[in-house]
Amino acid sequence: MLKKTAINKISELAAVLMEKGTLIAPVKEVSGHNFAQILDPQKVDLDFYNTIMSPKSAFFPHKEDFINYKVGKPISEAEPVVLNLKPMFLFGVRPCDVKSFQIMDIHFNAAGIIDPYWRQRREATTIFGYAFDLSKSVDSADFYNTLGIYAADPDGSDIFMVKKDNELLLKGITLQGKKLLSELTTIENGKAADKKYFEEYIKKGRDYKTRFMCLDQETITKKLEDIFHNTDFWTRVSSACLSCGVCTFVCPTCYCFDICDDTQFGRGTRRRVWDACMFTDFTLEASGHNPRTQVYQRLRQKINHKYSYHVRKYGVISCVGCGRCTRYCPVSIDIYSIIEEAIKT
Amino acid sequence: MSRIGVFVCHCGLNIAKTVRVSELAQFASTLPDVVVAKDYKFMCSTPGQEMIANDIKEHRLDRVIITACSPLMHEQTFRKVLAASGLNQYLLTIVNIREQVSWVTHDIEEGTSKAKALLNGAVYRARLLAPLTSRVIDVNPDVMVVGGGIAGIQAALELANTGKKVYLVEKNSTIGGHMAQFDKTFPTLDCSACILTPKMDSVLQNKNITLMTYCEVTEVKGFVGNFDITVQQKARYVDHNKCNACMTCMEKCPGKGISEWDESLVKRKAIYIPFPQAVPQKPIIDKEVCTYFLKGKCRLCEKVCEQKAIDFEQQDSFVQVKVGAVIVATGYDLMDTRPLVQYGYGKYPGVYNALEVERLFNSAGPTGGKVTLRDGKEPQTIAILHCIGSRDKNHYEHCSRVCCMYSLKFAHLFKEKTSADVYQFYIDIRAAGKGYEEFYNRVIEEDVKFIRGKAARVAQNTDEPGRLIVEAEDTITGKFVKLPVDMVVLSPAIVPRSDSKDLARLFNLSTDKQGFFMERHPKLAPLSTMSEGIFIAGVCQSPKDIPDTVAQANGAAAEALTIIVKDKMELEATTAMVNPASCSGCQNCVRVCPYGAPSFNYDKWVSEINEALCKGCGLCAAVCPSSAIIARHFTNEQVLAEMEGLMEF
């Protein structure tokens, strides 16, 4: 099933989705686009390259409250936070970001490690993937091709969307997506030409090239293992690194968090908050010992975790090549270049 | 989890009148970690203290909160209760609901709710308190007395007589102070010199007293028990070790200076002793008027000195003195009345201030004890004007306390020495003191005229050139008085020494609104100061007469003794420390500490604090950007927690 709507009528579609549940879509902010819960359908804005923050926060918010409690009272009196979710629509997600959910599922929604918050949100959500605009040039930071992802890759989306001039074509990919699309009666059905355009667009997406490293993950993983103790290499590539948390926070596949308590006036909330392995205190132990005090150790950890440990443990690189870490790095450290350089070492 | 006991004091009705104390205790019992909360009539009384001690044991308390008067009042009292019950004394928190609640409101609702907020803050803070250990240090058994007037002399002698070593530092070249300028003392009229000079001599003779005249304190380091004081010995240009006090130099000296001693009424030599009974009996050279220093030649004194004691090359020198306690007894100045132009002091020769008149009466004074005006004539009519500059909101609000009595004394002496009519212009006569009222009555009977009214103006007498007119409103008759007189005596305000601010800074003393040194507590600690180990005596604390001054001097000596009789003493444990793991090496602490307590360890790249030098102000903790400095007992967590508690309700 393929449907379509005029881009300038996207707010009508948004309004329908808002009636059905919670809509999360890109909105324009001062500094760029970001996903946000839509309260005003006019705010949905698809005129973006990619968002600053990845859409992971839809399932794994920066701050997630677990329980509310009173200081001095037994834990049995604490109140867990219940989500009470309505159906959620995550709208306008780029293919590389859609892919990231599958990687994140490994950590939050796989046998033995189920995070109820992630899972509940994930199950409640229909993902509207959105192909990159092939008529525009690719951002020099992106490298999702290297990770086997293409600019118009519908894999992982429930509904996939393609821009055709002033129209938006929507195609149901999964059962859930098809069902929803069929319920969206206010938007018109696509014509044959639209279907053709859509299919060709997907195909053309394969020729839309990001930076590309023609290497299999095993080669990368092995190489990283080999040079783990090459301190000179790691010191060199990290010499510019500021050790801030930008790369982690914008990354769609970084999932580390910290559990903290926030109390005031005898009432407390226990919550998890994103943490970043680049922070000095990330590995600070209660004893005062810190196994990763140096910048190079932390950067090495980050890259190894994504390209080596994750591959060994779960069989897949924990990166989708969205380019955010590179794009937003204050000193333009480029994970792609580091891998490239590692291979050459 | 802590086990907190809260004890709410009624302080009779002092607190209970405007704070519902039982409700407060009830409120306390609902707060987390509070295991017992009680209220009681007088917590500081023996039964009150026993109750606390019992509850500490019975309820296994590990924190105690006393909700009562100011911590400045009874913190020490209750700390002792904790210590005696085996609980670290720093686990005590005092909530000030008297001075800062019940005494400043009449509204019991307001009072109670503020008391609750303060108590809640204390509970938040108490949970985070940590036991602290006091440091024990050696005590230096010597004492410094600053100021060689009657207060300083008395204190020095008292201490020296107990066998303690005393350094007596005096700014002038002789001890004696203002009292040595007086002729007679009220109300007994005994001769001032007769009672003072023997004491001055005793100072000189006492082996335990190191007399440091013509000296000033320039730096005070250290702390109670271990002060390290720098004293500047100003150049005298006379070697006092060689001088045998023959005074030949003074006879020959052509230089002329103005006698400070005689209140500038006469001249003295450039090489001089201030007055014949000065102690030490050794001259100094006044560089400002010495012919040699001014013109480069003369040196007559050097030529006539058989002892070769004259030393024109002498320089100021600095002496380090280490003592355990200090008594500051620096006395007073008379207010400069020249700015009060309405009284004509400095303009009309017939207007005198009180100290000048003291010198006129004195047989060793400029007139040999004869009361004559500057033109040599004996005055026929004399007016004594009280409260010049004091009891005056435009100048000094305080009462200078001794002026009424010395004005009466002056009247008596004028009557005795002249045939003049004597008038007193006064606001009211304050004659509170032993024998004072009797003296007042005696002077009334001596036909001294009393006009109740503050003099408004002293003017030139246009009818009789050279004479003066005193104008005032007689508040008894309601009539305006214009009195022609020959002589006017002003009783100016007694004010702090002009350099008392510097001295306060040196010794870390607070000053009151007028500039007199502040006592630690107006009633219970009138001689101690906020600076541990530094005591005050005499008029530098506030105007008072000689008996009170002497009593204070004795008291201060006893207070100083309580410190130096012990070999060791405990210091406050509320010092700062550095958590090296958090120190980023910015060295802000090193830059700001007034005591040099933090230093930077370049090997470890962290600051370290020498706790022996730390006074616990917490400045370093506040300038530490990474919160690496822990100001014990006032840690960031403790302050933040208290703030949270205060703001909850």
Place this chain on the structure above:
Amino acid sequence: MAFEPKILGIACNWCTYTGADLAGTTRLLYPQNLRVVRVMCSSRINPSFIFRAFQLGADGVFVGGCHPGDCHYNTGNLYARRRLAVTKKILEFAGLEPGRFRVEWISASEGNKFAEVVQEFTAQIKNLGPQTKLKIQK
């Protein structure tokens, strides 16, 4: 009900706290909206204490120290003066009403000044109304 502000005070032990005691000893009346934290010196005050106080819901924050030159620790309040001046500028540029933060030098003998300052400041804060900008809304 009339607005009763909560005012947080931080007072140095030697001057302002003692001055506040003196106000009590001399039975001067002032409004009960001020709650005082005692610290040893005004220089102990970390600027974040002030920010935190407003976050905790203080409608006004008052700091009291010794008069410059009279600091028990010689120079503490001279540092505090600079630091708190910066704190004030920061709060103002952030958009907080300038009148909500006040620093006063009150000596141990100025009980009357303490009472006057509290009266005046409380009235001023009542006038400004509740502080909602920095207060943490739960």
Place this chain on the structure above:
Amino acid sequence: MADFKKIEENLKKEAKRLLEAGEVTVVLAYSKGFDEKHPMPYAAKSVADIKNIVFNEYCNHNMARYLVRYPQGTKIAVAVKAADSRAVIQLIQEEKVKRENLVLLGIPVYGMKNSKTGEVIDSKTTSGLCNPVLYDILLGAEVHGQKIVSPYEVLAEYEAMDKDARWEFWKNQLDKCIRCYACRKACPMCYCDPCFIDQSKPRWADKAPQSPGNMMYHLTRFHHLAGRCIDCGECSRACPVDIPLYLFHKKVAKECEEMFGQAAGMKLEDKPVLVDFRVEDSDKILE
């Protein structure tokens, strides 16, 4: 517009000379990044590294930020533009680095560009100075003839705002903060490790990126940089969500300059204003 190529050549030439002569062990400069617009901070440690050195209009990074990363006593040559040289001066004042261990390669330059926006960086977002305040070797001709605009001029608009509007402005800006701490990490003067905000005793603020914690972090950080911020604008360029932190820093710097008569990082012999005082400081500053 400065001659970037010439500066790059001179930078390479001096770096080579210094490394060859053993005068320094590190040269802090710039290298090529993943594209032209994104050069990176670079530490050249050998002559072989010199070929990687670049200098173009996007080399904004304040290399003074890296000085404290090297062990005390390391001989370092550092490429400094105007603001960067002020950071070096400030670090010397704070005894984090020693003058004798540094060779300052001064870069006089006008026309640096923000790689995100492409805009020329001037007094609106930085101090707007063109010539280094302190240097040992100047790598190009001093820039003169630029219109001199006060770095505080940009504040007028915000100072004129109603306080409530200004509050709304800052609240909206600071609410965007994701607490990645790029601002403090890019700041040459933020060398604390740990930062106060990372402390658990006390926890000054909640770790979550929401209003109260963000406020506490930023207001305190503005305070910690009072009289120390040298207005290089790195914090704001590093910010992934474009919070105009430079505005607040400029305001605090302006106030400090007015109150204490001293701008940060201008003279080696100055003392940071908040760990200093003058007895004659006026009480007016508290009004």
